[in-house]
Amino acid sequence: MSFTNPLRFSLALLCVGALTVSASEAPEPADAAEPEFKGDRDGHEMRDVIPKRDIPSAPILNVEQALERFQVQPGFVIEPVAAEPSVFNPVALAFDARGRMWVAEMTTYMPDVLGTGEMEPNGNIAVLEDTNGDGEVDKRTVFLSDIVLPRTVSIVEGGIFYADQSALYFAEVREEDGRLSPGLHEVVDAEYAKGGSVEHKPNAMLYGMDHWYYNARSDRKYQVLPHESVVPSGAEEIYRNPYWKLVRARTEYRGQWGLSMDDYGRLYHNGNSSPIHGEYLLPGALRRNPGYWPDAAAHPIGGHQVHPARMNPGVNRGYMEGVLVPDGPDRGKLVNFTAASGSLVYRGSNFPPEYYGMALTPEPAANLVTARRILEREGLLAGEPLFPGQELLTSTDERFRPVNLYNAPDGTLYLVDMYHGILQHREFLTSYLAAQIADRELDKNNNTMGRIYRLRWRQTPAAEVSDLTRLSPDQWVPLLGHPNAWHRDTARRLLVHHGPTPDLVTALKKQLRGSKRPFAIINILWTLRGLNAIDLATVKRFIQHEHDWVAITAAAVGEALPPAERKAYRKQLMKMAKSGYPRALQAAVSVAAIEGGFDISRFVLKHYETQPYGRAAVVSGLGTEAGAFIASLEKGDVDEQTEYLLNNLGKRQRDESNRAQLSAEGQTLYDLGKQLFNGKAACASCHGSHGNGQDGVAPTLWETRWVRDPQRMVRVMLHGLKGPIMVGPFEWSTPNVMPGFAARPDISDKELAAVATYIRNSWGNAEDTNGGLEGSTVTEIREATEGRSEPYTAKDFQPMKN
Template sequence: MKRSLSFATLLVVIAAGTAIADDFPALRNTEPDPGSAMTASQSAASFRVPPGFRVNVFASEPEVQNPIAMAWDARGRIWIAENYTYAERTQRFDLGLRDRVIILEDTDGDGRSDQRKVFTDNVQMLTSVELGQGGVWLLCPPQLLFIPDRNGDDVPDAAAEVVLDGFTVPAENYHNFANGLRWGPDGWLYGRCGASSPGRLGTPGTADPERIPMNGGLWRYHPTQKRVEALTHGTTNPWGHDWNEFGEAFFVNTVNGHLWHAVAGSHFVRPHTIDPNPRTYALIDQHADHWHWDHSKDWSDSRKVTGEHDRRGGGHAHSGAMIYLGDQWPEADRGKLFTLNFHGRRVNVERLDRSGSGYVGRHEPDRLFAADTWFRGIDLGYGPDGGVFVLDWSDTGECHDSTGVHRTSGRIYKITRGEPKRAVVGDLAKSDERSLADLHRHSNEWFVRMARRQLADRSMSGDRLDQAREALRTMLVDDPDPVRKLRALWSLYAMGVADEELLRKLLGHEHEAIRAWAIRLLTDRMPLDTVTSQRIGPAVAVPEGGLVEFVRMAKEDRSGLVRLVLASTLQRLPIAQRAELAAP
């Protein structure tokens, strides 16, 4: 007995038709000492948070168990990937079990889930879930899967399609595998992978010489171009990433540093493996000016979370990353990166300061300290009302400390400042195109990203969306706020209507982030070559006159960020053209 289930909750579960399917394998707990766990309500009450903040239980076992990842849909519902196949270190994964995707909804706005559905319970080694393009994307190493649900009735239309394969789960390391599906502002689907789980990625049937080597860091896949690329290489175990308001990506990591600016083409330091390109001159170190543990000692020592380790932030392991761009927490939190410190049972806070050619992460006071020794925070993100949701794996070990696996536990906490106002979402899938364009002015980035996803999906389905195009082009040209300009630009590009003429004009824009993104989008179709000296895939020509303009910018542009993006772009150019840009 680890958790008690109220009779009322049991009735809700049964009435909603969400009991475990008859053929769903019985769950086995191998954790030897479950008696020390708090109930979900006790755990929520025991969190130490800043004055004015509150923690409540959004969902707990048996409604949710072993939550490993989350995503949001157009109705403001949260989708949870539940992983039951994760097993003891000697077994790695128990393939006699299956994993599950559930949908949780708070219909009355009281901050707690009261409706639950099972979308699928027939996948294994599930690490991530994302929605879009008329279905559900699941990362189940060695494969990226897509389950169609074109009519949005929460029932799969057909069996899962294998979109990519070639990810690995090596025998000697089973917690660095591929994870982290998230839509980027540019319309690509992004993911992460640990350096100890190298892969060779491609669509099914791709010959090995044509596959993309993946050796840690971030990768991305374009759903219409059917193209995958490795964005970065290195680090140890990235398990969280997000974008700031200017579209710069950041991810968190374990052991050899915790914060990285994810610049395309980067080769980052790695503690235990060899970089795939033997000609790298030097590997890039982390972009934080501090550590969250006493790194003068062995990294494994920080799991003790005492003394200097505790003072610096709680330990080496980080899971989940959120750059807060909601509108419910204090304005001072906007733009800061929050990550769960796994062993320290807290949230670390990073202030992302623009510096030189990139950013520096500076340590802000830690937040959300958990007293529950079972708390294993694994992901976090803000929802439609601006409140932050935290997934708790809820167990006693993991990350080198496994004493067994407790599969019948799991919680989702919601952290708000005071009592949040209920957000009216409706169903954005049914919103008209002009309303979706207007949402690009919303103070909560959640609505902006959901609106972009809807517009991109409709455009890819053949809708012209003339009103949305006109409204977004007007915003891009006339709105004085560079953030809203960027929002409009990204959505136009994700819709496939940001043409070369438009992007070329933006190369001379007064704001550095807009110039930087114009370079990125102009060269987006050119394959990134991060590993070898050979072009991977078919060559794509530089836009006419583009190289001349890039060379001029390299010589004259005073922005370090623009020059950083130009340096990143070198790996997209044909080899014969690289020196001309590299020199300036």
């Protein structure tokens, strides 16, 4: 497939015409109509909670001035790595094997409150280098330009992946005499970021421990394989080039912006109003059974509260009670997260040991980065603040917008600062925030600046950046035990993409025999798995290791053992199941790789059925043998909840859509509603494209009583809903408030009826058989509730029965 840029013209046409009038075409100010802001809601008073005279100014600062505005915890120091004109509006980056930064520059994002020219293809992928080793960038190369709002960049053999407003691309990297240029340049997934608003599109492309590339705001994962390799079960080949082929598969839907992982390969992400969340199990652990696809539970690592250094009235709902501190010494400061961005588990080598593995989340609306200690309990991840009542880093510069964090090649922490006055996208902007922006001239010079900083421990110099391309594959092997995770992650990718040779496999096994650190053993095991070089002796040696996650990793990679060794592997899984929780969970999951492991499944149910993930791990691990397992059960073997799970396997998939039972008009509405749900209405951004919801963001829409009564549903759609509410047997409470559509002039009553019809007849809901919701119904309810200004609560409706 040859490269084209299909977005250049089509996306330009998507700009709202009334919002893209040039200065020369605009009428005189006296005749100009007030712009309409889509975030406004009828009845909301756009009041200034903090008088304008009390709000600090927000001047544009150069780097030296900006550094004076930072407050960091004792022992840390913040240092500039790059700034304009070396970098502009950075939103994401990736380090290549030479330690160079490949930066996605979103140089047209919200230059003003109207988003004028935002969809122009003027974004870049730029390469930043420190050629003299002083820690600051002194060379900038624009590798690609003419990109519409680039949001993702990741390194792969032969080149890079990057994503724009719609698709995922591969660009071959050619280098001659120190000059970089793109070679082969092709679309690899035209559906990667299709639909939805700018704020609600896939991103990240994190290279995971298991060799899949994972994404935030997405349920897709990607893997690079040799051309001759067998496509993994459940995946499909979507692209190939001279270097490799690319396969795509389903995974759990995760987060909003940014993705990270810990030393064990577990993934961490966040929602808009919720900071970092972590998954207790390895990705995909609960998706081995084709009839069972629960979402991976993501546990909050600490609370939602923030502690800014300056007032934060410039947030979209700053006029609402409870958003800002009303009085006292913290008057005007943001109370809770509202724009959590790219979180990170710090795995570098520069900070003291007590900070290794800490969880970090930037909050660009409050100009800070928060830090929590990750706490691991039985079946649960949790967290506590590292600096109670304070943050790791804050700034009194309102334009400081930390949007992503990275473990760097020199062992420090890199912060990507978009340095932008406007954070909120026009699709959600309120007139209150627009006025705040105008008051402090935050709409000036928004696409000509940007910074990248590093956070360093003052007493520890940043390490020299290694050029791993100068090493041979056998020299990459020892790096799998390097104290800085960037070396481990990069070496693992280089080795797997290089491919196996007898000498390389021998070197890896020799390194494994001499390794003592758990993270080194785990990295080598996954590297051997990626090279299809796992053997029974290796699995047997480590599956009973004293460290839980070494044992769990050995079981996970052991799933790739050849059929002749699976009988012996089964015995190892049973030993592991008897080794206690959480090893028993992985044993139950890994049963999916063998035949007839029912004795392991029964053992785990007997001893851990009521423990967190006990049932789920067993049901997932039954894989395609669930029917045979169910047939083998006798009365009393499992409890009622497990019996319910087993008896309902696959039913969600069969009942997913009630479209066929609708009238012709109802089917037309259903199809329009599906398009709107995933597009302009942006419902999928919170509830997920499959209606599964997201922990800490929005509840599931599967078989929910909340959609049964059309009167109740339309009221909620028009005016919003806030928790706590009961969804099935669970209480759902989140700081997020579901926004209403009553103030959205861009969505008609017919379109709202279409969205309602789609929801009411998807995901096990079947409410409009032989019909469909009428647009007139929405109009009637809109008129009847015209004076409402607050979101609904559960108390506003009669008690509902499941």
